[in-house]
Amino acid sequence: DGVFAIDLNATPPQLLWAVDVWPDEQNLETEYLSLPNEQRALGFQNPRQINTGDRRRWSDRVFPRRVGTTGDSVIFQRGRELAAVDPHSGDEVWVRDGFPVGADLMCSLDHVLVTPLGGSTSVLLSALDGNRMAELPPLRLEQRIAIDAGRALLYDTDGGSPKLGLYDPVENQAVWQRELSEGAVPAVG
Numbered sequence: 001d002g003v004f005a006i007d008l009n010a011t012p013p014q015l016l017w018a019v020d021v022w023p024d025e026q027n028l029e030t031e032y033l034s035l036p037n038e039q040r041a042l043g044f045q046n047p048r049q050i051n052t053g054d055r056r057r058w059s060d061r062v063f064p065r066r067v068g069t070t071g072d073s074v075i076f077q078r079g080r081e082l083a084a085v086d087p088h089s090g091d092e093v094w095v096r097d098g099f100p101v102g103a104d105l106m107c108s109l110d111h112v113l114v115t116p117l118g119g120s121t122s123v124l125l126s127a128l129d130g131n132r133m134a135e136l137p138p139l140r141l142e143q144r145i146a147i148d149a150g151r152a153l154l155y156d157t158d159g160g161s162p163k164l165g166l167y168d169p170v171e172n173q174a175v176w177q178r179e180l181s182e183g184a185v186p187a188v189g
């Protein structure tokens with residue numbers, strides 16, 4: 001596995017940079033092997049099961065997001081490290097250590113929300129320098145339908161009528177939330 005940048009405007013397209021996300025210096029084999037079980041436990045589906053006509057499945061629920069972009073960086077997990085690199089050169093902007101392998105990344109222009117699979121907290125970082133800004137209740141990834149500008153569109157079917165809402169992790173609250181009629185399933189295009 002790796003993270004790559006390709007210049008599609010070049011003729012022919014050219015590889016700008018590539019980063020290996022399996023660091024040799026970290027012994028991570030058992031942690032990587034446990035990821036499929038954690039993903040199944042959270043309700044993530046195999047990509048082949050998508051578009052089967054089952055209205056309960058959404059593309060964002062296939063796997064956690066392992067790569068994100070901010071205003072100036074590409075953010076990705078490399079073992080237990082979280083790295084931000086320049087999108088043009090691949091040069092490191094910042095690196096932070098100590099994250100569980102397989103965390104989900106949700107980025108905006110200014111922030112990165114890191115949610116470990118099955119973790120008890122999400123961590124909000126500054127996209128500028130990677131400094132920890134806050135620890136938040138974990139984002140329930142199985143409820144997420146889509147993300148945009150660092151906010152998550154959530155579909156909650158727990159506890160009665162289904163609800164659709166937009167969650168802002170920086171404010172740690174819903175921007176808006178609507179109760180839906182029983183049996184209603186949102187579609188995002």
